[in-house]
Amino acid sequence: MASQIDMIRKFPASEVDRKAHVAVNGATKVFAARDGGLPLHALGPVSFDLRQGEFFSVVGPSGCGKSTLLDLVAGLSPPTEGSVFFEHKEVKGQVPDGVAVVFQEDASFPWLSVFDNAAFGARRSGLPENEVKERVDHALAFMGLASFAASYPAQLSGGMRQRVCIARAMVLRPRLMLLDEPFGALDQQTRLLMGEEMLKLWRETDSTVMLITHSIDEAVMLSDRVGIMSARPGTFIDIVETGWSRERGSETTMNPHYGALQSKVWGLLRTESLKALGV
């Protein structure tokens, strides 16, 4: 009898005819030897596509190369072998227009107000000030920060500072958002709420999202597909379709399929995490 997972895979709700927005072809990353040691094969070869407008999460054992992969897709670091394409152009040497990256660490600028923090990237890109103001006002309202526009990061909580960083990315109206454990430093409740904010943002902008996370719950709840990486050098051992509609949220955890998906992802990840630990 077909399992729930097989059924989900056979009829994925998000399986519409969308072109690959990002294509990673046989990418590897080998870091040069340091202090007379050996070169470190951190990643790959890894090949996968991101579909236009999908929410894709990546989970994998610690140190398997998740951030390295995100850096390659962002153009922050070149692959040793293979290639990365965004909107059919090869990603080389810089973050392409239309791509925004949000990291785990608080990247707000302490000397700038919340408004100026959110406006930073858009101003640098030369957007006219009236357009910047309109976009920043919208992004701050969206992130529940409108009344803090004149505050400084030191006056905000960690979760609010991270919302400022997401607002800064949102102001750029990115077509691809790359998120490297953006909620990793937050407490569990705030993390859940931020996940829901991310979903709202994703729905509003129709951008493609690639999220690196250590949380299986977050990955399964938020994503159209969850990619599970092997121990280092990381490569995808499976990519699991969730089949959620776009109107997903924390209530998704009540869906009868949720437990099956979570177990499937954990089963794969557990084996790889044990390998990574050398157990």
Ligand SMILES: Nc1ncnc2c1ncn2[C@@H]1O[C@H](COP(=O)(O)OP(=O)(O)OP(=O)(O)O)[C@@H](O)[C@H]1O
């Ligand atoms: N610039 C670098 N130079 C040398 N080695 C590096 C560099 N960046 C990362 N590494 C190594 O590459 C491997 C993969 O690192 P990466 O940060 O991509 O893993 P990760 O899966 O994101 O880890 P975690 O889950 O712990 O955040 C690790 O062994 C790391 O020490």
